[in-house]
Amino acid sequence: MRSAYSALVPSGGDARIGSGVAVVAVGGYGRGELTPYGDVDVVLVHDDAVPTAEVDRLAEGLWYPLWDQGLKLDHAVRSASGMREAARSDFKVAMGWLDARTVAGDTGLVLRLRSEVLADWRAGARTTVEELRLDRSRREQRAGWLAYVAVPDLKESAGGLRDAVVLRGLVATWLVDAPLGEVESLRSELLDVRDVLHAVSARATDRLDPQLAEDVAAELGVTRAELQVRVRDAGRRLDHVGRLTWRRLQQTLSLSASRSPRDVARTAQVAPGVGRDGDEVAGEIVLTAGADPADSVLALRAAATAAQAGLPLSPTTAAALAAAAPTASATDTPWDARARRALVDLLTAGPGLVDVWHELDVVGLVDHWLPEWADIRLRGSSSPVHRYTIDRHSIETCVQAGAHLRTVDRPDLLTVAALLHDIGKGREGDHSEVGEPMARDVALRWGFTEGDAEVVAALVRWHLLLPTVATRRDIEDPSTAMNVAEIVRTESFLDLLAALSHADGAATSSEARSRWRRGLIDGLVEKVRVVLTGEGDVKVDAYEGWPDQLPFPSLTGVDGVRVEVVEHQGGSLLTIVAPDAPGLLARLAGALALAGIDLHSLRTVTRDGFAVSMWETPRSDVDRQIVADRVRLVLAGDVDLDLRLDRPAKGDDDPRVRLVARANLTATMLEVRALDRRGLIYLVARAVHASGASIRSAHVSTFGAEVRDVFYVVDDAGDPLDPAASEQVRGAVADALA
Numbered sequence: 001m002r003s004a005y006s007a008l009v010p011s012g013g014d015a016r017i018g019s020g021v022a023v024v025a026v027g028g029y030g031r032g033e034l035t036p037y038g039d040v041d042v043v044l045v046h047d048d049a050v051p052t053a054e055v056d057r058l059a060e061g062l063w064y065p066l067w068d069q070g071l072k073l074d075h076a077v078r079s080a081s082g083m084r085e086a087a088r089s090d091f092k093v094a095m096g097w098l099d100a101r102t103v104a105g106d107t108g109l110v111l112r113l114r115s116e117v118l119a120d121w122r123a124g125a126r127t128t129v130e131e132l133r134l135d136r137s138r139r140e141q142r143a144g145w146l147a148y149v150a151v152p153d154l155k156e157s158a159g160g161l162r163d164a165v166v167l168r169g170l171v172a173t174w175l176v177d178a179p180l181g182e183v184e185s186l187r188s189e190l191l192d193v194r195d196v197l198h199a200v201s202a203r204a205t206d207r208l209d210p211q212l213a214e215d216v217a218a219e220l221g222v223t224r225a226e227l228q229v230r231v232r233d234a235g236r237r238l239d240h241v242g243r244l245t246w247r248r249l250q251q252t253l254s255l256s257a258s259r260s261p262r263d264v265a266r267t268a269q270v271a272p273g274v275g276r277d278g279d280e281v282a283g284e285i286v287l288t289a290g291a292d293p294a295d296s297v298l299a300l301r302a303a304a305t306a307a308q309a310g311l312p313l314s315p316t317t318a319a320a321l322a323a324a325a326p327t328a329s330a331t332d333t334p335w336d337a338r339a340r341r342a343l344v345d346l347l348t349a350g351p352g353l354v355d356v357w358h359e360l361d362v363v364g365l366v367d368h369w370l371p372e373w374a375d376i377r378l379r380g381s382s383s384p385v386h387r388y389t390i391d392r393h394s395i396e397t398c399v400q401a402g403a404h405l406r407t408v409d410r411p412d413l414l415t416v417a418a419l420l421h422d423i424g425k426g427r428e429g430d431h432s433e434v435g436e437p438m439a440r441d442v443a444l445r446w447g448f449t450e451g452d453a454e455v456v457a458a459l460v461r462w463h464l465l466l467p468t469v470a471t472r473r474d475i476e477d478p479s480t481a482m483n484v485a486e487i488v489r490t491e492s493f494l495d496l497l498a499a500l501s502h503a504d505g506a507a508t509s510s511e512a513r514s515r516w517r518r519g520l521i522d523g524l525v526e527k528v529r530v531v532l533t534g535e536g537d538v539k540v541d542a543y544e545g546w547p548d549q550l551p552f553p554s555l556t557g558v559d560g561v562r563v564e565v566v567e568h569q570g571g572s573l574l575t576i577v578a579p580d581a582p583g584l585l586a587r588l589a590g591a592l593a594l595a596g597i598d599l600h601s602l603r604t605v606t607r608d609g610f611a612v613s614m615w616e617t618p619r620s621d622v623d624r625q626i627v628a629d630r631v632r633l634v635l636a637g638d639v640d641l642d643l644r645l646d647r648p649a650k651g652d653d654d655p656r657v658r659l660v661a662r663a664n665l666t667a668t669m670l671e672v673r674a675l676d677r678r679g680l681i682y683l684v685a686r687a688v689h690a691s692g693a694s695i696r697s698a699h700v701s702t703f704g705a706e707v708r709d710v711f712y713v714v715d716d717a718g719d720p721l722d723p724a725a726s727e728q729v730r731g732a733v734a735d736a737l738a
Contacts, residue, residue: 001042001066005104008061020047020080021058022105027074030099035195037204039074040066041096042103045113048079072204080113087117091128091135094121095169118172125173129249132166136246146235147378148392154194154231155206159239161190167242176249178241186238193231196220210380225379232378232389240362243355244315251282284314293324299365300342307349307356315359322363335447343369343446347398347415348405357395372438375426385509390425396507397421397500404499409492413452414499416443417459421504424460436461455493459500462487466501470520472671472710474697476603479665481527491532498525515570516600516618561635563628571600571618576631580611585695586685588613590641591634593679595627602681603697645679655737657730660710667696667712668721670730674737676707687736688713691729693721 005023027041028034044062046055059077066073078086087094097117102110121128139156143149146157155161164187167178193216198204200215208216208231217227279286285306291298299321306313335343346353360366366373376390386393397418405411420442424435439460443453465487473480488494501521506513562577574597576588585604592599592615600616633639655674672684681698688695688711696712713729715721721729 001062002104004062004065008058009105019106020050020109021045021055022107022110023062023103024100024110025103026096026100030096030101033191035198035204037072037198037202039072039204041074043075043083043100044077045083045109046077046079047109048081050079080109083113084116084120088120088124091131091169094128095165098169098172121169122173125175126253129170129173129175129253132169133246136163136166136242144387145239145392147232147239148389150380150387150389151210152208152231152235153206154190154197154208157235159235159237159242161187161194161206163238163242164190167245170245170249175252176245178245183238183241186234186241189234190231190238193220193227228380229378236358236362236378240358243312247284247312254282280309280311281314284312285309285317286314287317287320293320296326297336297339297342299325300339300346300369303356303360303365304342304345304349307346307352310352313356313359315363318359318363318365322360322365322368325365325368334445337447340447344412344415347419348402348411350402351399353399354395361391370442372423372426372442376423379426381425383508387509388507390422393507394419394422397503400506401499401503403506404503408495408499410452410455410496413448413455413459414496414503416446416448417456417463417496417500418503420456421460421463421500432461432464455496458493459496462497463500463504466497466521466524467505467517470524471517471600471701472699472708473669474603474667474699474710474712475520475524475527476697477666477712481524481531484524484528485531488528488532491529494525494528494532498522514618516568516616519569561628561632563624563631565622565624565627567620568616571616571620572622574615574617574622574627576613576615578611578613578631578635580606580609583686583689584611584635585613586682586689587634587641588615588631589685590645590679590682591631591639592627593645593682594634594639594641595630597622597627599681599698599700601697601699602695604695641679641682645682647677647679650675655734657734657737659726659730665720667714668693668726668729670711670713670726670733672707672709672711672733672737674707676702680707680709680737683736684709684711684733687732688729691725691732692716693725693729 001023009021022045024030024043024045025041026043028038029041034040044055044059055077063073063075083097087097094117097114098121100110100114100117136158139162140158143153143156143160144158146152146154146159149157153160164183167183168180170176171178171180193208194206196216196219197206197208197212200219201212205212213224213227217224220227222230279288285302287293287298287302293299302317302321303313346356349356357366361373361377373391376394379390381388381390381393388396398415401415401418404414408414417439420435420439422431422435423438423442424431424433427434436457440453440457443456444450448456465484469475469480469484475481488497498521502513502518505517505521560579564575566573566575574592578584578588585602589599589602597615597617597619600618602613602615604611604613606612634641655672657673658671660669660671670684670688672680674680681700684698685695693713693715696714696718698709698711701708713721713726715725720726
């Protein structure tokens with residue numbers, strides 16, 4: 001760019017342009033942080049007196065050759081006054097100019113203008129910092145925390161590269177200081193990763209997607225897990241510096257706007273729960289001069305008080321408490337009742353727990369209380385539905401459990417299990433099984449009785465039982481509720497498990513907390529409760545009073561077919577009545593697939609020559625008439641379903657079909673694991689029908705691009721298949737999907 005400028009403006013200068021023009025590198029280019037596929041941020045700036053026509057000629061001479069070379073330019077042409085005004089009105093422009101350096105042209109002009117922009121930045125800092133704070137809040141909502149979000153954005157996430165630049169801008173206001181040496185070191189770590197990310201992806205991206213992480217890690221000579229921890233740890237530390245800086249800045253602005261530090265100290269309030277050992281000062285929980293940081297209960301009480309009040313724990317206080325924490329050997333002694341109670345108060349504090357736990361973890365207090373936390377700290381989840389890392393998800397589960405404290409007999413055991421339910425994910429093996437003895441040991445160390453520790457361990461062991469059974473099994477089958485009842489044994493444990501399941505789902509993602517999923521879990525819980533109490537019967541037929549209890553008044557419509565759609569669990573429930581015929585369920589599944597209806601489950605009941613099928617879909621905008629028309633076309637034989645739907649799934653070379661062995665089943669259970677594809681249920685139903693069997697119900701679970709569907713298959717008499725027939729059906733379905 002410098003040579004291009006020199007070619008347009010000879011060393012002796014250009015009489016028409018003079019010395020009042022310069023090409024300026026700003027933003028990442030100004031900081032010397034160009035990436036292989038990033039933009040080059042440049043401004044052609046000129047004195048106001050320079051003729052516009054000559055500036056335009058120079059701009060065209062600069063930009064077009066660079067575009068022809070394929071360079072990605074983020075460019076602008078501004079007069080000196082225009083540049084200064086743009087910086088006053090847009091903090092992003094101003095921050096880019098704070099890193100400005102001369103590429104070619106009048107260096108004096110650049111230095112003078114940079115000095116003026118910096119002076120304006122400081123003069124308007126009180127307004128600008130509020131804009132920066134709101135922008136950061138929006139970015140955090142949009143991109144999450146770099147340390148904890150499932151797919152981190154190296155630039156936009158809280159604790160990312162953008163935050164590092166903002167911190168430099170805050171220091172430039174002279175309103176607050178920050179450890180810029182540490183900030184630059186952490187920023188350098190993230191820049192190294194981003195450079196490799198651009199190189200392996202061959203594009204300008206800041207999102208460390210799972211499919212790219214393996215290649216990035218290989219280029220950096222680390223494992224994927226090590227890369228995740230490295231990036232997230234840098235983001236966590238950078239975010240921690242940022243939060244402390246913003247807090248100090250807010251205190252500075254509040255003090256200067258209203259009262260002096262002496263006034264704040266005079267009106268400091270004794271924080272409830274900490275007693276005379278702690279105060280609330282300037283919006284933080286701090287220890288008083290006479291407090292003893294070595295008191296292990298004090299740390300828990302101070303943390304609980306801060307979390308309950310929604311206030312941060314002073315970083316100085318947190319560091320002092322961590323420095324005085326007992327050694328690892330001393331933690332083997334079971335906690336007393338005061339410490340245990342303070343821990344429960346902390347875990348049940350609600351949303352305030354998140355920031356306080358983050359502070360405790362940064363200073364190392366969590367490791368003193370829970371050494372097992374190191375195995376899951378900053379670890380990403382293998383499940384595509386998780387929005388957080390394992391440690392952050394565990395804390396969020398505690399927060400979500402707060403909505404269920406009144407529904408259980410032992411809220412303390414619920415919240416401890418919520419914290420520990422994924423503690424086994426940092427080690428080899430099934431995390432529920434691995435976590436069970438770990439949770440038991442932790443609960444005993446925290447002073448719970450052996451009986452209570454067993455309950456916590458059992459909650460960890462079975463925390464996936466209810467959602468797994470509810471979404472993959474037929475909850476209308478009496479054997480389903482009976483099998484679950486054999487595990488939970490008591491209503492009290494059932495209530496705890498249900499509360500933990502709902503909290504876990506709410507902390508995972510919107511998909512895991514859907515109304516449909518919650519409804520299935522609640523339905524299963526009530527059926528299990530009936531088994532445990534013996535009060536009532538668990539029936540297999542949801543429409544035993546058929547036809548009087550059907551959800552619409554008449555059985556048939558045009559051509560003997562009736563379709564109704566009602567709102568259901570955040571989606572829709574389609575009920576289709578049609579004359580019973582061989583292969584009807586397969587054809588209905590095909591018709592719904594062609595109508596673009598995704599399914600959660602289906603169930604069918606046959607009486608007096610009619611089949612009533614109920615289809616759950618997550619869609620809430622189902623058009624009943626379109627579905628009815630499509631169903632009638634298919635049943636009339638006017639649509640070739642095989643031609644439209646019998647197509648192999650791209651990239652799915654190994655669909656798996658297996659028989660599920662369970663005691664006391666009223667049907668043969670067939671599980672299909674494959675890539676999701678349009679018409680999959682149609683293909684399965686067609687194969688089952690061709691084998692002489694029929695599907696009573698099906699339950700669909702989707703995990704990213706994968707499906708794990710369970711079909712309840714029966715013979716002509718409605719009974720489970722014999723072994724030979726079961727294997728024949730399994731083979732037919734496997735062939736259909738291959």
